[in-house]
Amino acid sequence: MDELSNYLKEHAQGRLVSWQHQGEAARRYRITVAQAERTILEMGLLPARYQRNVGSLTAEGQLVLHRSRVAVIGCGGLGGYIVELLARVGIGTIVAVDPDVFEEHNLNRQLLSSIETLGMPKAAAAAQRVAAINPAVTVVPVQEAFATANAGDLIAGSSVAVDALDNVQDRLDLSDACNSHGVPLVHGAIAGWYGQVATQLPEQATLRHIYRSWGSGSGVERELGNPSFTPTAVASFQVAEVCKLLLGSGRLLAGRKLVIDLLHMDVDQFTIPV
Template identity: 35%
Template sequence: MIGLLGFVGIWGLGRWRGWGEWWLLAAAGWWAFVMVMHLPMAAENPVALVLGGNFPAWLVFGLLGAVILGYRELLRAVRRRTVEDPAPVAAPGTFREAELERYARHILLREIGGPGQKRLKAGRVLVVGAGGLGSPALLYLAGSGVGTIGVIDADIVESTNLQRQVIHTDARIGMPKVFSAEVAMKALNPFIEVRPYNRKLSEENAGELIADYDLVLDGTDDFDTRYLVNRACVAAGVPLISGALTQWEGQVSLFDPARGGPCYACVFPVRPSPELVPTCAEAGVAAPLPGIIGAMMAMEAVKHLTGAGETLAGRLMIHDALYGETRVIGVKKRADCPVCGGAGPRSEGA
C-alpha cells in the first residue's frame, strides 16, 4: 500500500510543481527501488512488507505502466506528424480521392464526365428561399458537388414547414432556415462551401449579393421578391432559374436575357391578382410537389453549369401533378420589356 501511495504522491507532486516529464523518471526510480526491495532473496525484508505487494505483482504493474506510456508516446508521434505533415489539400479544380468516389456516377455520364464535375465544383449558385422549392434544390445541389452554395432567407423553421420542406427537421424548429439548411447540406456533403445569409433579400443588398454568383435559383412564394431577383439578375448578367407552384401545379424556366433569352418580366409582365395565385399557406400544397419542382430546378442548374443537354432557357415547363401531365411551351423576349428590353446577347469576353 505504501508503495502505491508513493506513486500517487510522485504524480501529484510532479503536476503541482510543474515537473513536466521529469516525474516519469522519479516514478521509474521509485518503482526500481520497490522492485529491489521485493527481490526473492529479500522477501523477508521489513521494508518490502511496509511497501506492500510482492515481486510478481510489482513486475506486472511496471510492465502495464510501460505499455500505457508507450501507447501515449505513439499517439503523440501521430499527432505531431499530422500537424507537421498534414494531408495535402486538393488544388482548385482537382478532387480528393473521397470526392472522386462520391461523384463517380456523375463522372460516368458522358454528358458530365470529369470536366463537367470540375465545372460543378467551381460553380457558385445562390438559392433565394430555403422553403418548399429551396429545400430539395439545395440538397441536390449539395449532393451534386456544386462548390459554393449561398442561401438567403429571413424565416425560421416552423412545424407547418415540415410537411414539404424536407431540408429541415423537427429538432431544428425555431432555428433560422438558412442555418438549418447549412447543417443538412454539410452533413450530406462536407466538401462544399455553404454561405448562409439570414436576412431578407432587398433592393439594398440584392445587386451586390447576386453579382457574386454564377447562377441564381429563385424558390420564393411572393411576386415582389421574384421581380426583385429578376431585376438584380438582369443587371448583373446572371442567369436565373425560377420555380413556382400552387396546390397541384408547378412550373420552371431558365431566364437568361444576357444571352438572348427572355427575363422573368418578359413572360410575366404584370403581377397577377392575389386571389388568382394564393400562397401555400392560403390554398395548401401537396407535399411531394415542391420536391418535384425543386429537384427540376436543381437539374436545370446542373445542366446549365456543365453544359449537358438542353436547358429550359426560352421554354417554360408546366407540371400538373394531379393528373400526371407535363408540358413545355416556348417563351420569347419582349423588345419593350422595361427590365431587359435593351439587353442583347453577351460576347464571351463580357
C-alpha cells in the same frame, strides 16, 4: 503539393478516392476538404461519392461543378430541396439566402425542417445539412430577406441564381437584379399539385412575361397549399437546369416555360418571347 498528389495516387482505387482518404489528406496536409476535392478532380481522379454521376457527368464536368458558385434565394419548400440536390451533385459553393426560421407548418414539405430545427434559421439549417452530407461543399448562409437593396451582394460572384421565393414581387425584383448583374436565373414556382420552371438568360424578360398579368397580392400557393411532393419535383427540374447552365450541355428552358401537373401527370411547355 507533390506529396499530396502522391498520397492521393497511392490510395486511389482505380480512379476513385474514398471519403476516408480524402478526409485524411485534408488532415495530413492541413488543407480543407474542399481543397482536397479540387486537387483530386484536377488530377483526373474522382471522389468516390460521385462515382454514380459517371455516365451523366465527366470528371471534367465534375470539376466545373466544384468550381461553381450558385445562389439559392429561399430555403423553404423549394429551396431546401435545391440546396440538398446541389450539394449532392457537387456544386462547390452554395449561397443560401432566407430570413425566416422554421415553424410547425413547414414540417409537411420542407426538407430541412424537423422537430429539432423548429425555431432555427433556415439558412443555418441549410449549412448544417450540407456539412453532414458533403463537407467538400461550402455553404454561405445569409439570414436576410432578399430585397432590391441587397440583391447585388447576394448574387455577386455566382454563376447562376435559383429562384425559390414565395411571392411574385420578389421574383420580379430578383429577375431584374440578375439581368443587371449578368447572372442567369432558374425560376421555379409551386402551388398545390402544380409547378412551373423556366430559365432566364441575361437580358431576357422571362419572369416579366410570365407574370405580366399579375397586379398585386400573393400567388395561388396561398389558396392551393403545397403537399410534400410538389416542391421535390420542381426543385429537381431546377437543379437539372442549373447543371446544364454550368456545363453548357443539353437544351435549356430559355424561351420556354415548363408547366408540371402532378394531379393528371401532364407536363406541358409554352414558348416565352425573349
